[in-house]
Amino acid sequence: xxxxxxxxxxxxxxxxxxxxxxxxxxxxxxxxxxxxxxxxxxxxxxxxxxxxxxxxxxxxxxxxxxxxxxxxxxxxxxxxxxxxxxxxxxxxxxxxxxxxxxxxxxxxxxxxxxxxxxxxxxxxxxxxxxxxxxxxxxxxxxxxxxxxxxxxxxxxxxxxxxxxxxxxxxxxxxxxxxxxxxxxxxxxxxxxxxxxxxxxxxxxxxxxxxxxxxxxxxxxxxxxxxxxxxxxxxxxxxxxxxxxxxxxxxxxxxxxxxxxxxxxxxxxxxxxxxxxxxxxxxxxxxxxxxxxxxxxxxxxxxxxxxxxxxxxxxxxxxxxxxxxxxxxxxxxxxxxxxxxxxxxxxxxxxxxxxxxxxxxxxxxxxxxxxxxxxxxxxxxxxxxxxxxxxxxxxxxxxxxxxxxxxxxxxxxxxxxxxxxxxxxxxxxxxxxxxxxxxxxxxxxxxxxxxxxxxxxxxxxxxxxxxxx
Amino acid sequence: xxxxxxxxxxxxxxxxxxxxxxxxxxxxxxxxxxxxxxxxxxxxxxxxxxxxxxxxxxxxxxxxxxxxxxxxxxxxxxxxxxxxxxxxxxxxxxxxxxxxxxxxxxxxxxxxxxxxxxxxxxxxxxxxxxxxxxxxxxxxxxxxxxxxxxxxxxxxxxxxxxxxxxxxxxxxxxxxxxxxxxxxxxxxxxxxxxxxxxxxxxxxxxxxxxxxxxxxxxxxxxxxxxxxxxxxxxxxxxxxxxxxxxxxxxxxxxxxxxxxxxxxxxxxxxxxxxxxxxxxxxxxxxxxx
Numbered sequence: 001x002x003x004x005x006x007x008x009x010x011x012x013x014x015x016x017x018x019x020x021x022x023x024x025x026x027x028x029x030x031x032x033x034x035x036x037x038x039x040x041x042x043x044x045x046x047x048x049x050x051x052x053x054x055x056x057x058x059x060x061x062x063x064x065x066x067x068x069x070x071x072x073x074x075x076x077x078x079x080x081x082x083x084x085x086x087x088x089x090x091x092x093x094x095x096x097x098x099x100x101x102x103x104x105x106x107x108x109x110x111x112x113x114x115x116x117x118x119x120x121x122x123x124x125x126x127x128x129x130x131x132x133x134x135x136x137x138x139x140x141x142x143x144x145x146x147x148x149x150x151x152x153x154x155x156x157x158x159x160x161x162x163x164x165x166x167x168x169x170x171x172x173x174x175x176x177x178x179x180x181x182x183x184x185x186x187x188x189x190x191x192x193x194x195x196x197x198x199x200x201x202x203x204x205x206x207x208x209x210x211x212x213x214x215x216x217x218x219x220x221x222x223x224x225x226x227x228x229x230x231x232x233x234x235x236x237x238x239x240x241x242x243x244x245x246x247x248x249x250x251x252x253x254x255x256x257x258x259x260x261x262x263x264x265x266x267x268x269x270x271x272x273x274x275x276x277x278x279x280x281x282x283x284x285x286x287x288x289x290x291x292x293x294x295x296x297x298x299x300x301x302x303x304x305x306x307x308x309x310x311x312x313x314x315x316x317x318x319x320x321x322x323x324x325x326x327x328x329x330x331x332x333x334x335x336x337x338x339x340x341x342x343x344x345x346x347x348x349x350x351x352x353x354x355x356x357x358x359x360x361x362x363x364x365x366x367x368x369x370x371x372x373x374x375x376x377x378x379x380x381x382x383x384x385x386x387x388x389x390x391x392x393x394x395x396x397x398x399x400x401x402x403x404x405x406x407x408x409x410x411x412x413x414x415x416x417x418x419x420x421x422x423x424x425x426x427x428x429x430x431x432x433x434x435x436x437x438x439x440x441x442x443x444x445x446x447x448x449x450x451x452x453x454x455x456x457x458x459x460x461x462x463x464x465x466x467x468x
Numbered sequence: 469x470x471x472x473x474x475x476x477x478x479x480x481x482x483x484x485x486x487x488x489x490x491x492x493x494x495x496x497x498x499x500x501x502x503x504x505x506x507x508x509x510x511x512x513x514x515x516x517x518x519x520x521x522x523x524x525x526x527x528x529x530x531x532x533x534x535x536x537x538x539x540x541x542x543x544x545x546x547x548x549x550x551x552x553x554x555x556x557x558x559x560x561x562x563x564x565x566x567x568x569x570x571x572x573x574x575x576x577x578x579x580x581x582x583x584x585x586x587x588x589x590x591x592x593x594x595x596x597x598x599x600x601x602x603x604x605x606x607x608x609x610x611x612x613x614x615x616x617x618x619x620x621x622x623x624x625x626x627x628x629x630x631x632x633x634x635x636x637x638x639x640x641x642x643x644x645x646x647x648x649x650x651x652x653x654x655x656x657x658x659x660x661x662x663x664x665x666x667x668x669x670x671x672x673x674x675x676x677x678x679x680x681x682x683x684x685x686x687x688x689x690x691x692x693x694x695x696x697x698x699x700x701x702x703x704x705x706x707x708x709x710x711x712x713x714x715x716x717x718x719x720x721x722x723x724x725x726x727x728x729x730x731x732x733x734x735x736x737x738x739x740x741x742x743x744x745x746x747x748x749x750x751x752x753x754x755x756x757x
Binding site: 052053054055058059060061062063064065119122123124125126128129131132141142143144146147148149150153232235236237238382385386387388389390392394 | 529532535540566568577580582583584585601604605606607613614618619620621622623646649
């Protein structure tokens with residue numbers, strides 16, 4: 001089974017992708033309306049919370065953080081797979097990523113834009129949010145650089161900037177194609193954004209270098225961002241949070257939920273934009289296998305965490321672990337284990353991996369599991385920590401649920417705007433991929449393409465070189 | 469990085485625990501709470517409400533856990549069946565009371581995590597909270613093992629003191645608005661007043677000169693407040709002074725386990741093993757079994 005057919009013509013690729021950006025049809029507007037409706041819930045709840053205070057969210061003395069922080073980690077986590085696909089797989093040369101990395105990269109940027117809202121929503125005096133940034137002030141007051149929340153502010157803003165830039169830079173050759181095919185305001189927009197791209201040799205060389213350097217920069221950044229988010233918990237002294245394995249655990253969970261989200265969006269885009277020829281089932285299978293591998297890493301790290309608590313003889317941490325197993329939050333905990341560690345085994349079956357309807361349900365299930373994971377990190381610790389007097393079980397109020405619900409609408413809205421304004425499949429990289437595959441199909445050409453200058457030069461007149 | 473550097477004694481760089489705050493203290497305010505004397509009457513809590521402009525949040529919010537009691541009386545009961553022969557089916561002893569206010573930890577876990585440094589350590593050994601700087605990220609409360617930090621979940625100043633009750637507000641400190649964390653300050657406004665007065669009289673602050681609201685109100689004198697260092701008049705120290713009581717019960721600051729020669733000494737600090745180094749010593753309640 002091939003990842004992509006080698007016979008697709010360049011013009012057809014352009015046509016198919018540009019078609020996806022044409023005037024939207026009814027289904028698109030319905031999706032926009034649904035997203036706006038969801039967003040309205042969040043906006044309404046946030047206005048209420050802003051005016052009244054954090055009280056209506058049902059937060060209380062042990063439960064100072066709840067769904068806001070859990071959902072914040074969830075969205076931050078989802079952003080990681082875009083970088084995985086576009087940067088890590090780019091560097092290791094896995095070319096099957098090429099038709100699907102663009103929307104994954106867009107997802108990175110938009111999930112970060114969603115995640116970034118949650119710390120703002122959750123703090124008590126959000127109009128003073130900027131105090132966590134080290135700006136020069138007359139009073140000479142600086143943020144507390146020892147606090148993980150300040151590290152968060154740096155990490156997330158850096159990651160958002162870099163991933164948005166990476167998305168943009170990778171899109172420049174495609175924007176030039178759009179520019180050449182657009183009229184009206186789109187023409188103006190793409191002319192501005194394509195930065196005078198003509199596609200000459202010098203531009204391509206600079207482009208390749210820039211893209212590679214940015215990819216190299218982004219990988220450690222992505223890993224560090226979620227490690228820093230994990231240090232919000234790992235740096236504290238609370239049982240269940242003060243865990244050394246949290247940084248890798250968070251990164252694994254992040255890649256996991258991101259890959260599951262890629263599967264969901266893959267299926268939606270493939271269906272709505274008729275991208276069957278580019279987003280093939282073979283690529284789908286590869287993403288599923290990747291997801292399965294990451295799911296197993298995540299499961300392994302879970303077991304590590306539980307067993308290190310179990311053998312650690314810290315009575316409080318152990319009690320907390322047991323309360324996760326059969327305490328008030330046990331149903332959610334076991335649901336997390338089911339969705340996170342059992343459900344991915346469905347990815348072992350080839351027939352299921354190739355069944356898009358089933359994969360849609362499974363991928364959403366995996367993400368439900370990952371959301372529950374974040375909730376189960378934040379809340380049980382708060383409900384049961386050191387001081388027996390403050391043991392408490394709290395159920396989040398409608399304000400929290402509305403804002404969490406609405407955040408999906410916000411993300412959907414950003415993504416919907418993106419797919420109509422920018423090409424959601426990378427045209428030039430698909431062409432590149434097809435070109436490589438064509439060459440690989442011919443052994444003689446493969447030798448030419450993959451030779452280094454130090455290798456023995458092939459004889460001139462190798463058959464098949466005419467098209468290269 | 470030379471070889472000698474690599475082979476050198478690295479243990480000298482290792483600190484046993486975080487020594488937070490200042491190290492050149494002029495005072496170190498501390499407390500001793502005798503649980504033998506505490507009768508759980510809640511007068512200290514009421515005094516705290518009056519002194520520190522704490523809002524009364526009402527029944528519903530209290531049940532939700534959104535109360536603002538800086539000083540709370542915690543009640544603990546014997547569990548009827550602990551599987552031990554000495555514990556019978558019903559409770560002989562009634563509740564045990566523990567008055568809990570901010571423990572003013574020397575290595576406070578709330579301090580390093582605040583993103584805007586709204587909570588910090590003063591040269592008095594107090595764990596101060598700057599309301600104006602607080603942005604309400606609530607990390608400090610999450611990282612407090614005692615859960616003694618309270619958050620203004622609502623704006624109370626309009627409802628909690630309907631006229632003419634607003635006339636009873638203490639003018640020495642502010643009324644906090646929504647979105648701000650707050651906690652026991654050891655009545656910092658009283659400390660401030662006495663220190664200012666002493667400065668004007670050009671003399672050091674005497675031990676016992678400052679009374680916190682809870683100490684002043686306690687009918688059984690279970691709560692004692694004072695300077696643990698007592699640098700200024702050590703020769704005048706009374707055996708009931710806080711500094712002397714700490715010494716007598718062989719509880720020392722800066723330790724996570726106390727090395728007591730006499731096991732009958734009742735002094736202990738809560739969650740001491742977490743290395744928070746609190747400044748409140750409790751004297752264990754002695755009961756007949």
